[in-house]
Amino acid sequence: MPASYKEIAEDQPIPAQLAEKVIEGEVFVIRSCLQRLGVFDHIAETSLDAIRQVAGAEAAENIERGGFDAIHRFVSLDQIEAATDLIHKRATDMAPEWVAQIAPGLLGVTGPYFFERGPNVRFHVPYDVMASDAAVMKRFAAKSGGGKLAPHPNHRDSWVGCPDNLINVWAAVGPIPEGNGLTIFPDAFKRDVARVGASIAFDENPGEPLNFNLAPGDAIVFHGEHVHSSVLNRTGGTRHAISFRIVTEKPNFPNTHYHHYLHSSLAGGPLDALAGVPANMAWSYVETRLGGAARKLGLKKEEAQRQNASHASADKKPLGGTRSFSLSSLPENSLHAITDDVCVARIGKDKIVALDRRCPHGGGDLALGVVIDGEVTCPWHNLRFDPKTGASACQTLKKVRLYDTKVEGDEVTVQLG
Ligand code: FES
Ligand SMILES: [Fe+2]
Structure with a gap:
């Protein structure tokens, strides 16, 4: 049976208790999600303002007129990289406020929750544009890891240092057609899937893919344990997306524990500095830090090569x-x-x-x-x-x-x- 997802049109209400449905494995596309939650304008302006600072007022004006998907026409690859860093920094500062709209308004969460400190900010320029500068392409992939500026192979989020009980809210800031978006493989949810390092094994069949066409503000909401990947950008436009990871209970890290999750009742308030402590009070955190220290000392070998x-x-x-x-x-x-x-x-x-x-x-x-x-x-x-x-x-x-x-x-x- 072909894989499917539930699409919630702009004039349909967001389903009640969405978090519970997503935890069960359902995938949703919520049209105009960020606009409904009242955060779209602020997110888009944060991006535009960072671009203005990095590339100048004229470039920002052109993008305002032409859309974020036109960024590579007005801004160099180096500047896109710098803008991504700056947007990420500002989005991290704003995350407690934005997620305070998303968790109750979208997911129906009524109590405290955890969220990843820094939202993921993504710019994927057309592959052929990226390939025009091999050095930049290599640097993007090495510096930002897969998924931010370079495509991410098929993975589950718990394979890349995230909890295995997180909900992804993956939202389009600019237009994102299916030739430049996200792919989810729902057939592989809860199935044993062979992997090598942080990627699915080459001989593992992920099943039927789900692809999406998104307008600015639309969001895909899905469990982080779905196998998912970036589409190699075969379009003429750049993808600009932002994603938030939210956990409705204590984050559980079955593998490494790299990412910081903040407790909603502490983040953004006077005890903000302690907001990461509850999630880090876990053996997985200690083990990961000790592992990192051991690696630095050369005591531990790197994980097996991806190529099998x-x-x-x-x-x-x-x-x-x-x-x-x-x-x-x-x-x-x-x-x-x-x-x-x-x-x-x-x-x-x-x-x-x-x-x-x-x-x-x-x-x-x-x-x-x-x-x-x-x-x-x-x-x-x-x-x-x-x-x-x-x-x-x-x-x-x-x-x-x-x-x-x-x-x-x-x-x-x-x-x-
Ligand atoms: S390996 Fe990337 S598109 Fe085939
Ligand atoms: Fe992911």
Whole structure:
């Protein structure tokens, strides 16, 4: 069954006790969410003001007219990086006030709660623009981690130092079409999912993806244990999003405990300096700090490499010769691996395509992807490949290699040479 989410239109009320539904795994899109909560203008102005400070009044005026998605036309990549830092700093100061609207007004929380100290501020410029400066792209990914300025691979938030009981409120500040947004894989919720480090294992199938088209102020509300990732930005616009993480009970950190969570009754008041203490009174916090100290002293080895054996096969040349299979064994609009390096897609009823399994962006296994609108879609950052040419909308990426196929009756033969 295709994955789905509940969309709450602008004129529909926000469902009561939304937090409980989200904790159960439901995914919601709330239209005009930030406007309804009365925080949109302040959030957008915070971003605009930081851009004005970093890039000047003219750039800010152009963005005010053209939208945040046009930022890369008026502001250099270095300045976008600096603006992201400044917005993050100011959003961190404002978080107690903004979250005080979001937790009761959106999630229906009536008692105290915890929230992550710094909201995540995201600017993803079009991939081809980013690729024009490899050094900046590398620095963005290294400095900000995945998800802020560079795409995040499929993960659960508890794999990246967050609690496993958090609710994400992931909101669009500018327009965010599905070619530049967030992907959630609801089929993997509460399922055992193999991972390597902070990313899903290359041979793990995350299931059917959910993608979204968001207008400024719309928000996706979802449990942090859903497997989710960034879409590689294949559009001509920049994504500007902000996300808040809120926990309605004590945050539980099953892995590392890096992020600071503030208690709502202390944050923003005279005891603000102590607001992080309740969440940090946990063995997970002590263990993480001791681990960090040990790493600094060189006593502990880094986690295993992300690339597992499956990914390591990416550079192997496919064998020559042919492979055959029966057409009826491959359901319509599905993919299947036929060798370590090659997979086949059945597109609609009759079209068969054989292609390299490894995505030219980051090595995602296309055999575990899906067919969307007649195109092969990578399970990692949702990039789509034209089955006629092997090309994607990201011009700076290589095409995926295609192989000749022949269909005779129910038999399909793929020429691997
Ligand atoms: S789109 Fe990133 S690995 Fe395929
Ligand atoms: Fe995440």
